[in-house]
Amino acid sequence: MTNASPEKSQVTRLEEEGEIAADYLEELMDIVDLDGDIDLDIHHDRAAVEIVSEDSPGSLDALVGQDGEVLEALQDLTRLAVMARTGERSRLMLDVAGYRARRRSELEAEATAVISQVKEGGSAVSMRPMNAFERKVVHDVVAEQGLVSDSAGTEPQRHVVVHPAAPTDD
Structure with a gap:
């Protein structure tokens, strides 16, 4: 019998979402030959994933697109990838190079x-x-x-x- 609190299970679930999203995004970045690191966090009861590049932040502009259109689409695809693995709808937030901030x-x-x-x-x-x-x-x-x-x-x-x-x- 476990004493895991609902809060802990929520945090664990969000961490799992972040890990799945990170794996998906790393594969995508390999395919399109972009360098970047993936930062994971939890903000406002959502998994928060950010793609960053300290060496050349401008190299990630293609992942943002005009007015964030590519970023929105990439977030939707990432949420779908998470849902495909977990069976649950994801509300994760994706940011690229601080664009959303x-x-x-x-x-x-x-x-x-x-x-x-x-x-x-x-x-x-x-x-x-x-x-x-x-x-x-x-x-x-x-x-x-x-x-x-x-x-x-x-x-x-x-x-x-x-x-x-x-x-x-x-």
């Missing part, structure tokens, strides 16, 4: 500017179309600032709409 900072600044616009103008503001990762970052920033946001439209034109804070009942 840089993009997160840019989006937080963009969201902050829109929040100011909404607070000053008192009406909703629609942002430009974004992928799911970008929308999630914006929704988080909006919520932290006490405003409300939702997503509108259909892919590839799905975007965030930021609304003024709902009046409170005093």
